Amino acid sequence: MDNKPFRQGTIDHFLDDLGSKKAAPGGGAAAGLVGAQACALAEMVCHLTESNKNYAEFHEKAAEYAAVFQMARSIFLDLMDEDAKSFLELMNTLRAIRPLPLAERQEKQLEAFKKAIEVPQQMAQTMSDLLPSFTNLLLKGNKNAISDAIMAAQLAMACIHASILNVKINMKYIDDEFYEHEMNDTITAWENAISAIDAVLTYQVDL
Numbered sequence: 001m002d003n004k005p006f007r008q009g010t011i012d013h014f015l016d017d018l019g020s021k022k023a024a025p026g027g028g029a030a031a032g033l034v035g036a037q038a039c040a041l042a043e044m045v046c047h048l049t050e051s052n053k054n055y056a057e058f059h060e061k062a063a064e065y066a067a068v069f070q071m072a073r074s075i076f077l078d079l080m081d082e083d084a085k086s087f088l089e090l091m092n093t094l095r096a097i098r099p100l101p102l103a104e105r106q107e108k109q110l111e112a113f114k115k116a117i118e119v120p121q122q123m124a125q126t127m128s129d130l131l132p133s134f135t136n137l138l139l140k141g142n143k144n145a146i147s148d149a150i151m152a153a154q155l156a157m158a159c160i161h162a163s164i165l166n167v168k169i170n171m172k173y174i175d176d177e178f179y180e181h182e183m184n185d186t187i188t189a190w191e192n193a194i195s196a197i198d199a200v201l202t203y204q205v206d207l
Helices: 011-018 027-050 053-096 102-140 143-171 177-203
Strands: none
Touching: 011 027, 027 053, 027 102, 027 143, 053 102, 102 143, 102 177, 143 177
């Protein structure tokens, strides 16, 4: 990983790095890009809705959502870099603590894996908080862009699924019962949010 933020590079450059043997970027950064794309697609649907007179009652809300999605898109792009940086820091920490006494090594390992969870946790929580907006857009947005709204929702769910996976992978190395209990409750909340929008896609949205 070079020092330039992913958002300042090309798509090809990012994918070349992603497909290489480099330690980062990896799945977490890919999840961030999926989240950014979900927000950008939703933003587009918002603009197509607020510019169409047939959706006058939803114009104000669509404009509000567009601003939120634009801000969230930037957050996910930043989290791509944060995830890659976090993973490299984790690997460096695990190497550095090898010579330490067992108790000290275990303590620092616990701290390192908790820190590694922070970025995927933020990705999942940010997107989970946005799902009601994605849902409203599916139900009230411009029907000429319904396929884009559906794709945005699918990408949003994929971002959360991927982030949950990254959280769970790191949790395997955390021996803290209270922390695990709290995180499992949080994961359940994210999964329930996914189920809610998935039900809307299944039963309330037609192409």
